[in-house]
Amino acid sequence: MTSTEASAFPCAYRQRAPLAERSTLRVGGTAELMLEPASPQELVDAVAWVRERGLPLHLLGGGANTILPDGVVSGVVVTTDRLRRxxxxxxxxxxxxxxxxxxxxxxxxxxxxxxxxxxxxxxxxxxxxxxxxxxxxxxxxxxxxxxxxxxxxxxxxxxxxxxxxxxxxxxxxxxxxxxxxxxxxxxxxxxxxxxxxxxxxxxxxxxxxxxxxxxxxxxxxxVGEAVRDYLKHKRDVQPVTEASAGCVFKNPDPNLSGGRGAGQLVDEAGLKGAAIGGAQVSPKHGNFVVNTGGATATDVLALIERCRATVAERFGVELEREVKVWDPRGR
Ligand SMILES: Cc1cc2nc3c(=O)[nH]c(=O)nc-3n(C[C@H](O)[C@H](O)[C@H](O)COP(=O)(O)OP(=O)(O)OC[C@H]3O[C@@H](n4cnc5c(N)ncnc54)[C@H](O)[C@@H]3O)c2cc1C
Incomplete structure (x- = not known):
């Protein structure tokens, strides 16, 4: 990238930006280019800049419900991380x-x-x-x-x-x-x-x-007491201190699942604790995949697919993924 090209960027940017640190699951490779707008106008300019060049655009918030891909992500990641007002x-x-x-x-x-x-x-x-x-x-x-x-x-x-x-x-x-x-x-x-x-x-x-x-x-x-109660409940039932991307699957239609949530179906399929590489179905909650250390997006996706296929085979319920995976062509 020449300095002329660099000065043409619409806002703060990073090249070869590591992605795992931007994901609560702690997986992900490297973004070829990341734009970091710090005002609404910079966000507009950043998106226009990507679209004018016909590049794939990947939008990233807090990375708490996205499985960021392994390897080099081509195109541009636009993060809202600095739009915090x-x-x-x-x-x-x-x-x-x-x-x-x-x-x-x-x-x-x-x-x-x-x-x-x-x-x-x-x-x-x-x-x-x-x-x-x-x-x-x-x-x-x-x-x-x-x-x-x-x-x-x-x-x-x-x-x-x-x-x-x-x-x-x-x-x-x-x-x-x-x-x-x-x-x-x-x-x-x-x-x-x-x-x-x-x-x-x-x-x-x-x-x-x-x-x-x-x-x-x-x-x-x-309000403070209600917040405390919700937090306590969450800590009791979810692996909140481990690296995850929240619920993997949406809860299915209760009429089709006999009233069972996605986590319960994964659990009843015998998959709690199942692991591929560093990815594991949380022993605490069947609808969470946690990174026990060194997991890749490939591990996580393979484990999710194993859960989906096993639940479909055992119970005839097709689980739909809640966590997002970027389309390589961008949005
Ligand atoms: C421990 C834990 C507990 C969780 N508990 C819950 C829970 O109780 N309920 C719940 O609903 N979720 C829960 N989640 C999931 C997550 O916190 C939520 O989905 C959250 O809303 C994701 O926000 P984000 O900014 O991290 O989104 P990201 O993961 O960055 O993005 C998610 C999707 O939103 C899109 N997106 C991001 N920003 C924008 C934007 N500005 N405009 C348009 N699209 C955008 C992305 O492109 C992507 O498709 C939990 C996650 C964890 C890790």
Whole structure:
């Protein structure tokens, strides 16, 4: 890469960027090129830069639900890691549909989060961390995000995946999302115009630039206790201290699985603890594959395929993968 070419990059970049450190599963090879936009405009410019060159584009949030590929990933990885801002809009108070000021603007003053007063609304850029948001809502005594306690990743990934659990789904607190369309246009989509389903926001190839989250006023103590309870439950049933990418499979239709979740089916198929290379089906939870050390993406994918095939053969239930795998052609 010549210096002329390098100076033409739209934002901070890294060549031959190691990927495993960006994945909670700790697998992955090297990105030929990684762009690291630090503002919404840089994100727009980065995506346009990739698309103008016809290169494969791989979008990475916190890497908490993606199996990053082994080897050299050609094309460009665009990470939202540096788009971490969270705003509280007081004053002027945020009003739904008010377009007099752009709530996502870098110029918007950031109000110290733990202050009280104003509408319980948070405006977040795509790379805001979900654990950070849970902490912010706890400090404010605002309810709605407690169930996300212990769920790693970014709000952009959480919205795209419609992160959730038995408590509910992230989209329940989404008032609107700002998306970057494939044609390069930017759009604010109110919740009513979106159709999120189980672990899928159905946003297609749109990129989430940010979101407006509407929470409910509660009390710090109540929110804090709820967060603590969710965390405790998660620690009891999931291998949260080990390297994983969260649930491997979506839970199947209970009518087809006799009410059994994906983890239970894997467990009943006798696969808990099964291993390929450094990848192992967690002895704690059948729907988690953990990296016991030195696993490759190839190991993980082979183990997932073994689980899928065994469950299909034993119970006639076709499990659908929840974790994402990049298409080499990009998005
Ligand atoms: C220990 C552990 C526990 C977990 N518990 C839960 C749980 O309880 N509930 C749950 O739902 N998940 C859970 N997960 C999975 C994970 O935390 C969530 O899916 C999270 O939303 C992933 O966010 P991310 O930023 O890491 O996404 P990534 O893994 O980076 O990306 C996931 C997908 O979203 C896309 N994406 C990322 N950012 C954007 C964006 N800005 N715009 C559009 N698309 C984007 C990516 O291209 C990819 O297709 C858990 C994971 C771990 C490791």
């Amino acid at each position: 969270t705003y509280r809009l007081v004053p002027p108070e945020y009003k739904s549909g008010d377009d007099s000021g752009d709530p996502y603007s870098e110029a918007t003053p950031r109000i110290a989060l733990p202050e009280d007063g104003g509408e319980p609304v948070l405006v977040v850029w795509a790379g805001s961390s979900m654990p950070g948001l849970v902490n912010a809502s706890k400090a404010l005594g605002w309810s709605g995000l407690e169930g996300l306690a212990g769920v790693p990743g970014t709000i952009g990934g959480g919205i795209a995946m419609n992160a959730g659990g038995s408590w509910g789904e992230l989209w329940e607190v989404v008032e609107s999302v700002r998306v970057l369309n494939v044609d390069g246009s930017i759009e604010d989509l109110p919740r009513e115009r979106c159709s999120p389903t189980y672990r899928n926001a159905n946003l297609g190839e749109r990129i989430v630039m940010g979101a407006v989250l509407r929470l409910e006023k509660s009390h710090k103590k109540i």
